[in-house]
Amino acid sequence: MSIEIISTGNEIMAGLTLDTNFNWAASLLTSKGITVGYHTSVSDNKDHLISSFKIASKRAKAVIVTGGLGPTEDDLSSISASEFLSSELVFNQQVHNSICEKLKSRGREPNENHKKQAMFPEAAETIENKVGTAWGFKFEVDGTWFYFLPGVPREFKPMFTEMVLPELESALDKNEATSSKMLKTFGLGESEVARRLSGLKLDGVDLGYRLKFPEVHLRLVTSGNSEPEVEKKFHSSIDLISGELGEYLFSTDEKTLEEATAELLLKKKITIATAESCTGGLLASRLTDIPGSSAYFLRGVITYSNEAKVEMLRVSEKDLGKYGAVSSQVVEQMAEEVRKLSGSDIGIGISGIAGPGGGTPAKPVGTVYIGFSHKDKGVFSKKYNFQGLRFEIKTISSSAAIDLVRKFCLNDV
Amino acid sequence: MSIEIISTGNEIMAGLTLDTNFNWAASLLTSKGITVGYHTSVSDNKDHLISSFKIASKRAKAVIVTGGLGPTEDDLSSISASEFLSSELVFNQQVHNSICEKLKSRGREPNENHKKQAMFPEAAETIENKVGTAWGFKFEVDGTWFYFLPGVPREFKPMFTEMVLPELESALDKNEATSSKMLKTFGLGESEVARRLSGLKLDGVDLGYRLKFPEVHLRLVTSGNSEPEVEKKFHSSIDLISGELGEYLFSTDEKTLEEATAELLLKKKITIATAESCTGGLLASRLTDIPGSSAYFLRGVITYSNEAKVEMLRVSEKDLGKYGAVSSQVVEQMAEEVRKLSGSDIGIGISGIAGPGGGTPAKPVGTVYIGFSHKDKGVFSKKYNFQGLRFEIKTISSSAAIDLVRKFCLNDV
Incomplete structure (x- = not known):
């Protein structure tokens, strides 16, 4: 059994917002050897949310739900979780205090809507949001862990990395880790980069191209049982690529x-x-x-x-x-x-x-x-x-x- | 009942490829008044594919499956559809001829793998691919229509627009055409914007919020039978919103x-x-x-x-x-x-x-x-x-x- 990610939001389902959280999280999880089995996107509709939670609970060991934790009426993740769990929403004074402090430090007044952001299912544990006011929460149902996190990427990403990923890493079976590495070039067109690298034999490393205007990026993908093994494969591939591209290659470590x-x-x-x-x-x-x-x-x-x-x-x-x-x-x-x-x-x-x-x-x-x-x-x-x-x-x-x-x-x- | 879109592919599930077909199709369908209820992404795994088809057949009136129609071993959409349908895969000579012609016109030789691309469930009807070699197919199960299309966007998009969308438009109950408008504010937090607008009665217009740092954007969504009707609804809503937000509202027409x-x-x-x-x-x-x-x-x-x-x-x-x-x-x-x-x-x-x-x-x-x-x-x-x-x-x-x-x-x- 693997992980399921559920993205929520009318904006996503209407094609108004491109969901990038799933792609980002899937890439990170895969790099840690954790398999993402399913991804579901669903609108802000309580019945659809609860139905998705039920399906996910049967086929995943851990479920990450993103979005729907805001202060407005169309944010339905907490109430849907509460009904799914049959666990009442209760007000968390401590979280509310923290939200109020954060708002005041920015010169903003808390209002009634922020009380909604301090309501969590009684059976859930909260997950702190250090960036914004949308705290997350987690709970277990029949051996499946559910993590609810905000949809805003700048809040979702640190919460996922700091507070969810370590738990998943210790709780889940891991495969052979698949790793990827990004190389960045500037000054040559995509087809010229491909031409220069066409004769290279990269041992067990797949090479993909991506035009990231005005740069051309290369994605190396490989897998192995240990980090040193993977690093060795990357190292020899980068040496070969660097030999062909010279100064056009400016980054092998995500640097801009x-x-x-x-x-x-x-x-x-x-x-x-x-x-x-x-x-x-x-x-x-x-x-x-x-x-x-x-x-x-x-x-x-x-x-x-x-x-x-x-x-x-x-x-x-x-x-x-x-x-x-x-x-x-x-x-x-x-x-x-x-x-x-x-x-x-x-x-x-x-x-x-x-x-x-x-x-x-x-x-x-x-x-x-x-x-x-x-x-x-x-x-x-x-x-x-x-x-x-x-x-x-x-x-x-x-x-x-x-x-x-x-x-x-x-x-x- | 609405539409479900199923995106397939290991690259998508590993976070290596960002799926843009769903976002594109959802936006197009929504603009035609067709609701997308669910979106599922799943890896190239026959059991997972069949299980997703089963779930979708129970909750959607039409299902669009993208990807998995290529010539390689990890392309499993046709075989999965065949098992799901209990309808044997049969070789389609006409499609094979067309694929061979297309390859030859590009100076390429057809090989054994391309025969696989001419195998379809016996009960299915083919959908022509004018751009590439991955033809699609469609069939009906218990009142739900399934459409299988390639995942490559430049092949998926024309096939969807020309051969699937017209059928969906005539077969599905349509809502009134849905239109949206973006309003942009600067200087107030999301919850303060929401608080100021909380008392407004917007006639038939749904209001959503999105934090687009450092701005807060409002999405107005409405539907109607004619453009003037829709514009009239937007106009009166914008007047009301503008009255509450004053100078904080800086754009009603996508301007930065x-x-x-x-x-x-x-x-x-x-x-x-x-x-x-x-x-x-x-x-x-x-x-x-x-x-x-x-x-x-x-x-x-x-x-x-x-x-x-x-x-x-x-x-x-x-x-x-x-x-x-x-x-x-x-x-x-x-x-x-x-x-x-x-x-x-x-x-x-x-x-x-x-x-x-x-x-x-x-x-x-x-x-x-x-x-x-x-x-x-x-x-x-x-x-x-x-x-x-x-x-x-x-x-x-x-x-x-x-x-x-x-x-x-x-x-x-």
Whole structure:
């Protein structure tokens, strides 16, 4: 007997919300060698909920129910559990106090609806929610454990990982653990990555591709009886893949492109400043998404207008007129000047046409220049021809700039 | 009785593939007034498949099974259907010919495995696959129709739309067509929104809540026989909701907070400049996500260090020492100065502690000040106590700043 996951909610059943909790939990459970046998989705309907609980109790050793724990009328998980269990809903003063404290610490007043969130079946044990007000609960029926958790992913995930998974791991029979590992690349298309890896013989490791714009991710899947055995298989596969992809491979451990780059900047004590036009601050925002980024990120400017480029970055008005704002001359001056102004090691300048308007035959939407200046090693720029929607061009442009920094750090000796 | 969708596949149950067919089909069916009652996902296991078919046949009027029609050994839908039906698998020469032709037209040779794809339960009728080699089939059991379709979305979708949906539409009792509308709010918690709306009588319109951090969204769902009837119901509900929520309601037409704000800035010809510390450029990036943003966004600076605040924004060193970088005095100077430097109507200054480090008892992680300066109407600042992870504090801080701008524009006459 295995695990069943029950996702609840009218929004899910009407196709308005894509349920991602099941996929996330199934992946995590599988990686621990725990099999998910069934997944059921059901609307906020008490009869349907109770009927699903009954079916699950007969075919699963543990049942995870997500959603329906909110303060509103269409949140029916607790009352359905109570009827299924024949165990009355009772008010839990301690949980209510905790909910009220959490709300007050955020400057919010508890109201009548929050009392509903402190009602649990008498036979159940509560599960703390450290993020929000929807506490969970659990109980056992005829040898099957039921866990009720909130549906909001940022509340569901920590509660599942911290308070449910350890119990499942100790209570359930485990199979040979199936493990997967994600590798991330930037700068090559999906078919080019596949072509480069097509001849590789990976021993007992399956390889899958996923386009995660603007990156291409690789999923390695293998199984084994012990962690060292699995790790050994991954290790030799990654060596082979890395040999083919070189610097295009930026992460083998779930790191984002900005995390991989920040790690190098911190390690090599290199500082950076940014001057952005078409990316509008996205490059700086991504570089400062990492805790401790003040150690390498000194300052940024967003010079949208030509006037701003001239006033803030002393870009030559003559060059702006002659070459245009989207040119190698201008981004190199932006990069140089922002580096000098801030006293950083590296300066980045970006200018381009994010669209949908503003394109010309000579410089269509997606034309982007990135300038790179280093205090000792001079300045250069690259021209890119991206395609896509406005936010895609912003995203891939900022990724390309971060990747330039990453590659510089890798090769800086 | 309603419809049940059964998604099959080990990849889905192991969390390696996110099933999107269910969400897509549920949304389409709902829009046609057909209710999806249950959704089950199950692995490629014959016993589990047959058991799921049995349960579904008792609670649904029509069952859509996706996946398991491929040429490999773990594709078990046809054999499971055959056992469930007690109807032998028979070879269909016509389908086999068609599969072979399709393969040959792509330069591929048919092999033994493809014969398996031409085996169907004797009692079933085939459903043509114009895209791939996995034909589907259908049959009736005790008044419930079963439709077996491939799991690959680009094959599933056209087969469902062209060959299954029309049958369902004519065979099933339809509800009135169901329509939905999304309303978006910022600045109130989910339960406070619910409390304010709790007394409303919305005529025939269901109201659901969804926390879409940092916003609370409302989903209105209604049904009716004609579009004008539905629109009329939405219209009067939105009037009532708007009366209770006032300015907290920022969108009734899918607009993002930045789109709603940009629309007001453009309409009133108001320009803006930003000076950011803890948000690291995210505010500027969001304000420039909108096409044509150069009409209102003039420039931005990201002054991470105190030095940058002094050099770029002439923030008083004395005030930085006395009140700290995270203070009303400093954000007001940032807002004033960036406005003056750029000649914009509005200047925004943000400084705060995004965490995870850097908090103190007096100014814990999540303490954020936002300064707002207007060329004629002076300057003010607000203090916020946010909670969450680093990127959440960046996100809600930038939302709070955008919302200040939006509300200013609404009230600026």
